Amino acid sequence: MSLLKFVTHELFKRRFIFYIQNHVRLLSIEDIDNVSQYFFDSHIGEYNEFLGVARQFNDLNISKTFLLIHKDADELLAYMTLSCDSIKLTGEEKELHEIAKVPYASIPALKVGKLAVNKELSSGVKRKGYGSFLLEIARGYAFRMNELGVACRFLTVDADIEYDTNTPLFYEKNGFVENLGNKKRNPRHTISMRKDIFAEEKI
Numbered sequence: 001m002s003l004l005k006f007v008t009h010e011l012f013k014r015r016f017i018f019y020i021q022n023h024v025r026l027l028s029i030e031d032i033d034n035v036s037q038y039f040f041d042s043h044i045g046e047y048n049e050f051l052g053v054a055r056q057f058n059d060l061n062i063s064k065t066f067l068l069i070h071k072d073a074d075e076l077l078a079y080m081t082l083s084c085d086s087i088k089l090t091g092e093e094k095e096l097h098e099i100a101k102v103p104y105a106s107i108p109a110l111k112v113g114k115l116a117v118n119k120e121l122s123s124g125v126k127r128k129g130y131g132s133f134l135l136e137i138a139r140g141y142a143f144r145m146n147e148l149g150v151a152c153r154f155l156t157v158d159a160d161i162e163y164d165t166n167t168p169l170f171y172e173k174n175g176f177v178e179n180l181g182n183k184k185r186n187p188r189h190t191i192s193m194r195k196d197i198f199a200e201e202k203i
Helices: 009-013 015-023 045-050 054-059 091-096 130-147 168-172
Strands: 024-028 065-071 076-088 106-117 154-160 189-197
Touching: 015 130, 015 168, 024 130, 045 065, 045 106, 054 076, 065 130, 076 091, 076 130, 130 154, 130 168, 154 168, 168 189
Parallel strands: 106 154
Antiparallel strands: 024 065, 065 076, 076 106, 154 189
């Protein structure tokens, strides 16, 4: 069963995403015997090195890692990790998402723990859109969780500003907003953000 089934129909309206869909394979790290067979350089050592321990985290059910592979070039384009999460929202934030009547302090979510794109691809491989594509895959997973009877309302991410202060802008372009309820408690090198998976997409 192809993991690409989790791409939502709205995304096919974006031409660059349609191109990616036809040129990639999405694999679980469980499907790869040795991830080191793929060259990967995100220009951030921490994210490169994580691939060396990703299988261990996967087996311990701490995070699940998914790899985006180019079909023709057989290159590792990008990867992301997913795990369960919850977020605390202020009253104003709940009103923004029309869930003000929900009495719970924490709202269920799916967390994108790490998201990294290969910056050293061969000349014949398209170099844009893979991060956004993986975020849409994550959104599709969140919808699937609801279908399976596990409630999930948001995607969450700790946008890493230690290496690139513009990282939050990337997530904002993909529909994320900052979590004000987590602002004081969040480490300085990241910004807690969320995306309502049921919010209408602006195509």
